[in-house]
Amino acid sequence: MTAPIPGSALSAVRSLRRLIPYFGRYRAGLAWGVLTVLATVGVSLAGPQVIRFAIDDLTAAVTGRKLVLYAAVILAIALVEGILRFLMRRILIGISRDIEFDLRNDLFEKLLTLPRTFSDAHPTGDIMNRCSSDVNAVRMLLGPGVMYSINTAAMFTLALFLMIRINPLLTGLVLLPLPVATFVVYFFSRKIHDYYRSVQEYFSDVSVFLQETFSGIRLLRAYGSLDPRQTRFGEMMEQYVVMNRRLIATWGLFYPAMGLLGGLGGVGILYFGGSLVIAGRISLGSFVAFSIYLAMLAWPMMSAGWVLNLIQRGAASMERLNLIFDAAGVAPAAGPMTPSTGALDLEFRNLTFSYPGAASPVLKAVTVAIPAGSMVGIVGKVGAGKSTLAAVLARVYDPPPGTVMVGGRDVSAIPPGELRRLVAVVPQDPFLFSESIADNIRMGGEDADPESHAAMAGLGVDMESFPDRLATLVGERGITLSGGQKQRVTIARALARRAPIILFDDALSSVDVETEAAIIRNIQSLPGRHTLIVISHRISSIRDADLILAMMDGEIVEAGTHTDLIGRNGLYASLFRKEEIEAELATL
Amino acid sequence: MQLNGGSLEDEIKGRIYDHRLMKRLIPFLRPYRGPLGIALLLILAGAAFELAFPYVTKIAIDTYISKGIDSGLLRLSMVLIGILVLQLIAGFLETWLLQMSGQRIMRDMRNQLFDHLLHLETRYFDRNPVGKTMTRLTSDVDALNELFTSGLISIAGDLCTLLGIIVMLLYLNWQLALVTFTVVPLIFIATEIFRRKVRVSYRLIRAAVSNMNGFLQEYLTGMPVVQLFSQERRAFDKFRAINRQHLDAFQQTIFYYSVFYPMIELVAALAAALILLYGGFQVIGGVLTMGEMVAFLQYSRRFFHPIADMSEKFNIFQSAMAAAERIFTVLDVERENRGPATASLPPPGAASIEFKNVSFSYNSEKPILQDVSFRVGPGERVAIVGATGAGKSTIINLLLRMYRPQSGRILLDGIDIDSYPEGELRRRIGLVSQDIFLFSDTIRANVSLDNPEIGEERVMDGCRGAFIHDFVAEELPGGFGHKLAERGADLSQGQRQLLSFARALAYGHRVLVLDEATSSVDVQTERLIQRGLETLLEGRTALVIAHRLSTIESADRIIVLHKGRIREEGTEAELLERQGLYYRFHILQAAGVA
Known part of the structure; x- marks a missing residue:
């Protein structure tokens, strides 16, 4: 098998293999975490069902006692859901922090064994970056990345099942924009990330410019060349505004586009679902429940795109961490060990x-x-x-x-x-x-x-x-x-x-x-x-x-x-x- | 380098709102009041659109769906799609106008700050490290941008949405609205508790992160020491403890967040239950329509976002106020006196330098120069010799008006340097420092320093005169457009030196101050530099802070500066004969180890 090209998607994902033992250490916790995610999804999907029955009962006839019951059930569900959500976050995000802790310890332990030649080749700032932002990117993958992946998958499967039970055709129609939403989020957040990075890179050029200007200020002053420097800075600032323009444009389009896609689903429900209610094919309660489900699905579907990016970035960062993990430590002792004796000439x-x-x-x-x-x-x-x-x-x-x-x-x-x-x-x-x-x-x-x-x-x-x-x-x-x-x-x-x-x-x-x-x-x-x-x-x-x-x-x-x-x-x-x-x- | 614990500047402190600072910030906003005003209007429109959706749903249910009329649904759907599209446009424009104005405001601020900093006295840069000065221009300005774009305007937006919902609910059914509002205090209480807790734990997090960074910075730098003294175990234990503190701080916030969000959801569910209960009875009683109840359910869900949102904004305000304080402190530092704006001066003729009884000290306690007087006549080359700390570089600083003497006068071409406008002074006297400073920029820019008066021809001539033209033209990949690495690291020491000569030659000052480097170079480089120096000093009036024997020997006259005073003066032969201070310096130099 040929070695994957460093920096390629394949090698990046392979770099994640080093994380497997870390997961192993927390498998009990992880199992509980996954269980709470599933339970949370289950309970949260029950809520709209209650509203559905309540509305249907209200449309027909209802007793006060039944209303009190519905209200109580809604509260009870919210309470159980709240507790489950609390556990879910606490367990899964907590574990991601635990793994981050372990990972960082191992990283530092490794750094302690690396020879001078390693630090000569890698400036302190670079290693610090790996220890902070790269570890952080890996942690995002482990925490929110894992949590939302499971959440999205479970939510999607279950909600789909419930929606299809209400009406398969309507389900098909209103869910149409959702995969588009996933794609849009994936696309936009990647673009935003790229643009943001190039803006950052430009700004680091600006920083170098500033640093050199202030370090060389005596020279510039002696040569009476402060004005051209100022002109240059003005141009750089102008360029910085220009560079930000596409970032802002993408960013500015992102949320409204998401709103539009979510809204279109809502309009779909109103029109098609409304017609179905009028035709007597579904109840008004189902109609309302349906629109709540759609709202509930919107977020996980959007987050799917975001999670994909998290995984990509995390994998790339893991690759950067592996550079440290895979570096050769100080050569121990070559040859047989002989205890030192006698004079130390x-x-x-x-x-x-x-x-x-x-x-x-x-x-x-x-x-x-x-x-x-x-x-x-x-x-x-x-x-x-x-x-x-x-x-x-x-x-x-x-x-x-x-x-x-x-x-x-x-x-x-x-x-x-x-x-x-x-x-x-x-x-x-x-x-x-x-x-x-x-x-x-x-x-x-x-x-x-x-x-x-x-x-x-x-x-x-x-x-x-x-x-x-x-x-x-x-x-x-x-x-x-x-x-x-x-x-x-x-x-x-x-x-x-x-x-x-x-x-x-x-x-x-x-x-x-x-x-x-x-x-x-x-x-x-x-x-x-x-x-x-x-x-x-x-x-x-x-x-x-x-x-x-x-x-x-x-x-x-x-x-x-x-x-x-x-x-x-x-x-x-x-x-x-x-x-x-x-x-x-x-x-x- | 020793770094540990949070630096004070990282701490967010200070007030959330400071009227005095706000008043000074307003002028930066003024040029953009148009776009900002439109953005504000668009936010209002956006809030209105957002409110329209549940209301249209209500109409759909009450007028059509529950009555079984399906003719109007299509029209309503079209209206909704229209609203969605408008929302898209408004949302985009709002972000665009707001963020672009923010960028332009930052640009203006940075330009003004940069301009101000360039005009501060040299002393300012002695006292303030470059990194700190840069922070003013970078992250502090960013913090203010955050205030303008995410802080002020979006709080206005949140307030509008909130107000709109309140009005809408009251309009739909005021009794039910009041019942729904009973949960609002709960939200405020939950948010406030959360905010306080989180603020405390954010402080812990900030301390933990900065501790960790400080530790890493220190131990990565000191790694050789750790290894030499076999302290790996102990270093690891320390790191583990700091890492643990970091973990605990985060686990704590995870706890608060894990509680807070479900809590908000719970309150939202409570509102839904209340609406269902009280509204349900109203529906039974015929006071409330089905559609109105659904609209209530939808509105109440949108209620909680803005409230939770607004409380997150406090941090932005706090750090922006702290940043503004720091920025204005810099802007309040007085600018340097750059001489008269214009002056009628005789044309540059004599090209002479004269110090008359000049005394100077950086801080009033320790005098650096005492009663220094000397003259360098037209075309003369005078070398100043002295030990480190004798005051040699101070003479340069004073002559170039980087500092001003406490007493005495300095004359250039017979005129007090204080009478020169900045530009004229710089045109008449040049500096060649052999502690070479090169920019990570093209060769061309390094020679001309972007000065429009120094055209391509003069750059080329300068390089030719400094014997570096052929090297640049033939061996550097981009020729004169070749971009140097930081500090010119891709050139040899000799080449860097020659480039700095080329700079001086291109500018063609008739009076030159030369500050020789102390560090030794190899024989070949030495020869190159000698040759460059000769062309450089040819036919000019020159004051040379000399370290090399050859430079000293080629001077017309030598001034010996010792402990801030001129102790000997004369030609080399005279001074050697005297067997005084210079004689000793000479032996030192001759040993080649100074």
């Missing part, structure tokens, strides 16, 4: 690495051995490959097999979970979650002692200035930390990891020189021997390192101690001089 062996899709490598034949317990400093200009070196060590990106070794084992053979207990990373971007500072530190390890780790990371004094010390929330609802404070919290978080290898990816840039030195001293005084890798723009952070690597264009160009490298008078030495002059300038 690090080694890069002739490592050449390029990012997926990139033309040229970012790391070229990097070879270096780092003995356990040593401190290594890495310096170099932006784009030299320093951060990439850190990223492959922590397997944020997978290095080629056999190129990065930790404790004599290939990192590709170490499960990510285990590797990340061995290597604690302080990333370049001091990303904190909007939780308490203590909770952010605890992310490092459950057994963390936030107070002492914060102190070790040089947050001692700052801590006193936070309103609730370490319980203070970070972010919008809490306080805004300075760049340096953020960096120190991320350092405390890494220390809480209690990992034998600690890696600073340019994570001391906003911390002043004294604090920086203190932090490094603190780490080195920790019990046990930590391997410390410090990537930095500042020589002061690393001048005392056991080994300093200077990188340029993906290669290690110089390696040695501070004294060695100064003596060599190359890249490292020039970086060092620059820093000295800068320090001097600041004091002038």
Whole structure:
């Protein structure tokens, strides 16, 4: 069998197969839901029958007692129907929300396992969209979609049966417009959806225009080109009105057209049904009941068209969700698992690495051995490959097999979970979650002692200035930390990891020189021997390192101690001089 | 980026109706009072047509069907079909007029807002993030449109229908009408309870949705951290809890909706029962005809929609008032002073720049520039050198009148820049910033910035001068009509740079301010840029914020700015000899790592 073309109707409907297990989980509820739909339809169709008898009795002769009875029956039916409707909505729409809940959980759980390469290829906004509007479209299919499908089918079958029993010919005549109505709704709502989308797309162009205008306003002002920009915006707004025109026209025709179709059925009943009453073929009561049935059928028939669209859209969205569900997760461990033993020496062996899709490598034949317990400093200009070196060590990106070794084992053979207990990373971007500072530190390890780790990371004094010390929330609802404070919290978080290898990816840039030195001293005084890798723009952070690597264009160009490298008078030495002059300038 | 919890702006707050705001909104409606008025009339007509249907049914039953006369049925049916067609036309026209007016009102508002925003001081854009400014122009205007099209007018329609039904019922049989009306308070009570409950749970929903979005945004961005610290389990548990909160909020509204709609149906059934009971006795007593009773049954069903409908409109009013408040706040921000409208100025001659004792600070506390004086003579090229934060870009901002100095004067061609009308100032002085800004637009538009004075010829010449003409003409798929990706991402850094030179060359300013980029580029790009720069600065008066050694060396004179003051001034040889600040900068630059 050939694979269905993505985006085609067939592949879209196939994408729904993933939902079957979700339905399975709620089968009892679903069965009850279907039952209530059927019962609701049954009871609601009984109502007009009562009116029919009441009117027929009134036309002949009736006693007051009988009238009271009819009124009571109408109320009773309405009450039962109300309860059934309540149950129907509550059960079926409720289940659709439950499935949405499950689906979203599974989606997020899956996202947690996806590698960096996935998020590089799919911007956050796109994934957010899938998690919100696509899940929502699937939910619409599961809830209203399913509910109205069953409702329409049942209603149609039963009402048809009852109407035919009153008069088959009349039934045929007045039902004629209804399939047309289904089609009209299907057609119109699809058109409206399409037009709406193109209007939306145009508006997102307008948004880009606005965004660029306001971001580039200084340039536009400097060139005295605000007026043409304004003219352009005026034209865009004009075009937007024009684009809306067909949407409005379709929309404007839609409801009145539905009214017309429904009304024609009513006129049909009045004329043909009226004639039948006059001819004595049906009673006046049947006539009234008939028109009520027609009114009751109108909505489900219209909703049929709408439901068709819901199903289509839901299926298309499910396809978009499957992109996430079907994405390959982080490769677990390749090769046999061997527990780590002995010293955790690090080694890069002739490592050449390029990012997926990139033309040229970012790391070229990097070879270096780092003995356990040593401190290594890495310096170099932006784009030299320093951060990439850190990223492959922590397997944020997978290095080629056999190129990065930790404790004599290939990192590709170490499960990510285990590797990340061995290597604690302080990333370049001091990303904190909007939780308490203590909770952010605890992310490092459950057994963390936030107070002492914060102190070790040089947050001692700052801590006193936070309103609730370490319980203070970070972010919008809490306080805004300075760049340096953020960096120190991320350092405390890494220390809480209690990992034998600690890696600073340019994570001391906003911390002043004294604090920086203190932090490094603190780490080195920790019990046990930590391997410390410090990537930095500042020589002061690393001048005392056991080994300093200077990188340029993906290669290690110089390696040695501070004294060695100064003596060599190359890249490292020039970086060092620059820093000295800068320090001097600041004091002038 | 940290986002969590609802941002305050998402909260719908404020009053349902604010007279002061309404009064300011009216002028936007005024140009469309014609179509809006007709739309209103059509709504009235639509309501009348809607009411006609049950009445015609009544006539059919009473006059023909129950009396066994079938001659008039056809005519009545024709009348009904006529009414249906009229209803179709009225319904279409009403939507058309209303929505199109709405679109045009939005267009007008957006144009006015855009115009206003473009004329605000640069400071405004320093203080307000672009996203926020855009919201004023997009969703806030939409909220107001909602008010005009779905809110005001359709409430009028609902009211008319309601009133019509009441009149009709009273006309048919006032006793029965009064009996039927007894259920109305029930509807109001049910609706009001529903509205309150739903409002509370909508607030919960909004909070839940924005919590979920905030969480997703944060965790998708911070995913590397989650994974590096093996926090997947904990992140999942948190998400589950937020997802649960989301679910509960929705389940609650499902409950209210599940109760509300059947409740309305129940009240409708109660009305039907009452009509059947009381009306039935009247029919027996001969006071009421059969047809009248059927009409009553039909009218009473139509009664409940408008009432339920109207209560849904409150939200529209609330969010529209909040949006109006925000929009008018922007419109109330004072426009920038753009210099005199006209001025008699000598023709551009000397092409010189002069700062006389200029001091400036963004907020009065920390001075950025203190007593800065210098002059750039005609045809001279002066480089300003200094560390980050020394005040270099402030000099540009002041010279281009993006900000105004607290004291001192800035002269262009010997005339205070404050005396220049906006257009004239921009014609005399140009800016080339190497933090390049390109629009996702054609090459042509990026060079000319849509300025009608910059024709095709000047665009081409500019590109030729910047050595990028051949590349554009031969290698870009659409040539000069090629549309760039956002921020010009499909060009190399060097090409983007050259394009910005082409822009300046096309405009041909005699006085140029050049703001060099700090970021380093590869050797080949560097060479390209050097070549472009030379043609660009050839024969012009130029003030260069310099970062590259080569640019500094090619300047006639160097000004060293340090901590907001001019500390050294002279030719490169002089300054090097002095072994002061410049000497140190020079070493920094020479190290190639600045």
